[in-house]
Amino acid sequence: MDYIQMGKEYVMNTYNRYPVVLVKGKGAVVYDEQGNEYLDFVAGIAVNNLGHCHPSVVAAIKGQVENMIHCSNLYWHIPQVELAKLLVENSFGDKVFFCNSGAEANEAAIKLARKYSKKKYGEHKYGIITMQHSFHGRTLGSLTATGQTKYHEGFEPLVEGFKYVPFNDIDALKDAIDENTCAVMMEPIQGEGGIYEADEGYLRKVRELCDEKGLLLIFDEVQCGMGRTGELFAYQHYGVQPDIMTLAKAIAGGLPLGAMIATDEVASAFKPGDHASTFGGNPVACAAGVAVIKELLGGVIDNAREIGEYLKSRLLELNKTHPVINEVRGRGLMLGVEFNMQEVAEVVNRAMKKGLLVLSAGHKVVRMVPPLIITKAEVDKAVEILDQVLKEMEV
Missing domain, CATH: 3.90.1150.10 (Aspartate Aminotransferase, domain 1)
Known part of the structure; x- marks a missing residue:
């Protein structure tokens, strides 16, 4: 055939x-x-x-499929809670939101950054600065966040409020910040854009600038996270912690799963009804995710x-x-x-x-x-x- x-x-x-x-x-x-x-x-x-x-992932999937394949997020289930605990215990974060992909995780991060900043500073705080050569996904919001015009063509008008600056250029970032800016979003190591690393000291300067200006720092670790760089998360190489981080790709060993991790202060901006995902944090995917993290750390x-x-x-x-x-x-x-x-x-x-x-x-x-x-x-x-x-x- x-x-x-x-x-x-x-x-x-x-x-x-x-x-x-x-x-x-x-x-x-x-x-x-x-x-x-x-x-x-x-x-x-x-x-x-x-x-x-991988035998551990296969065993976790088989075991969970025999008990429960799907559970609405109207209820708790054990694999999701266990995976959230592992992610929090091994990262900067305090709370996790689960979805199905990197694009969805980045959409959630964009929404959370805007919701938090509007509540704290006012309705004018909605602008997000991202990097040239970045890639954040294919949905309209994450596509707009992506700093490559070739992905934008044919899908205009794009989402309002995004600016793009050269990666590793702290002065360009400073110049782009205005009264509407609420967050800076970047990959610590750009993947789709050509495998470009953040320079030594650059992320620290970005963190300091965000603190000075009252901006959130979002790290997209969809590709560079989950052990890919020789640490569980790429930000750990630099000694700089974000306020929000997004994950997907490798998190569940091949099953569709995404996650957004945030500090307690930032996560508290979301209330029930602000964001959701029918399949996000699916029991089978989360069971695989638990097995993945244990193997990575092992x-x-x-x-x-x-x-x-x-x-x-x-x-x-x-x-x-x-x-x-x-x-x-x-x-x-x-x-x-x-x-x-x-x-x-x-x-x-x-x-x-x-x-x-x-x-x-x-x-x-x-x-x-x-x-x-x-x-x-x-x-x-x-x-x-x-x-x-x-x-x-x-x-």
């Missing part, structure tokens, strides 16, 4: 999909319907942090830190031998390889044909976000394939 042709006939055309039908995954390896094996350095776009079908984060340094060192070796590579950047197992070419699609396609899955982050960057359980041997295999691809392209 031709599932690719069937998909083109029945599925809406919103993705440029590769001509591969994946049917199985185990650890850091996936298989297509012909039985071909691929080393997965995409991990569902930084979702499968524990790899595919040693997987340490592996991400160690293997991330090893992968970066191997990529830097490639940088020395292949002039087509301009720069290697990132932290932990969230790395980007920038190339001196207009488009990296050929690199991605050639690697896939040789059994390595990678993806782009913009036109010139190959993004590498493998499962955090990846081994040195698997890193060596991936780098060998990438080396072969570049040698072929340079002939």
Whole structure:
């Protein structure tokens, strides 16, 4: 059966999909319907942090499905409370709101920031400043927060009240603040925009500026959170705490789940009826989330830190031998390889044909976000394939 042709006939055309039908995954390896094996350095776009079908996640899902699949948020259920407790105990936050995706988590953060600021300072406080090259989601609010015009085109008019400034430019941020500003929203490490890290000291200056001006600081850790950078949350590298943080992607081991975490003071602006999500904090997803955090804290984060340094060192070796590579950047197992070419699609396609899955982050960057359980041997295999691809392209 031709599932690719069937998909083109029945599925809406919103993705440029590769001509591969994946049917199985185990650890850091996936298989297509012909039985071909691929080393997965995409991990569902930084979702499968524990790899595919991790035994703890599978067991948690099976156990919960046998007891209760869905529970309305009109009632309490145990997995949601347990997951909220784990998130609070291991972060800056005091309260958690659950939803289904990163876009929804960022929508919730935007709403909470406006509600809190209007209650505290007045109705004029609604403006939010975000960063150029940022990515915050596809819903209209999170799309507007995204500092890339290519995602805005065709969806105007956008939501009122957003400004964009260059990342790592504290003076530009200062200049953008006005009497309407209520919050600054950013990714500590930009993912979709090209794997750009916050400079040392920049986040501290932003925190100080927000405190001085009475602004909320929102960290979008949808991609860089949940152990991806070698800490449970990326902000922990910088010693700077936000007022609100958003999570999704890897939080439930592959099931749809998002979360917004906030301090007690900020969270208190939301009252019953202000925000909601029918499926947010679903019992099965939360049960998986509990298993994920326990595994991350049980040693997987340490592996991400160690293997991330090893992968970066191997990529830097490639940088020395292949002039087509301009720069290697990132932290932990969230790395980007920038190339001196207009488009990296050929690199991605050639690697896939040789059994390595990678993806782009913009036109010139190959993004590498493998499962955090990846081994040195698997890193060596991936780098060998990438080396072969570049040698072929340079002939």
